[in-house]
Amino acid sequence: MAQEYFLRVPTILGLQGTTEIMAEPSLGAGTTTDKRVTFVMKYYDVAVKVGKAFGLHPLSILAQASIESGWGTSALATQNNNFFGVTAYGKPNKYWTGAKRISKSSGLPFRSYKTVEDGFSDFARIITSYYKEAAKVSSNINAYAQKIAYSPYISEKNGDNRVKYRALIIQSAETILVIAKKKFRPLDH
16 A cells, blocks of 8 residues: 555655655554554654744644655655655755765655754745745645645646645645544644
C-alpha cells in the first residue's frame, strides 16, 4: 500500500518513483501498527511547537508532511529529517546548516537536517516567508490546501497535479484529525 500511495502523490519536483520519496518497506510480518498512527503520535508535538512558533496551524504542517514523506517513511524523512522534499538550494539558515543529500535517481540536492524540529521549522519558515497567502489561512485546511496547491509550491511543469495535491492535503488532514482526537487533545492553537 505504501508504494501505491506514494506513486499517486505529486511532489514539488515531480520525483515520483525516486528512492528519496518512496516509502520505506514495511517492517515485516507481525507489525500491526498503522504507519499513520505512528506518524501522528511521533510528530504531533513537533508540529504543535513549530506551528506556535511560526503562526501556522499544526494540522496544515502534519498534513503536508504526511503527503511529502509517505507518512514519515521516506528515506529523506527517516535519514535526513526532511519531511517536505526541500531541495538544498539557497543559503543556510537557523534551521539548516547547509548539509545535503544528493539524490541517486535525480541528481538533485536535498536538505539534510540535524533534527525533525529543524526540518519542520525550515518548512514553516519557507511557507510563512514565500507562501504568505497559504500561511494566513492555515487554520482552515480547505483554504490552505487550495492556496498551497495553486501556488508556485506546486509545478505542473514537473508533473505535479494541483487538484490531486489539494485533495490529498484535505484527505490526510481528515485522517490526522481522527487519530489526534483519539490519541491527543484536538489540534488547535
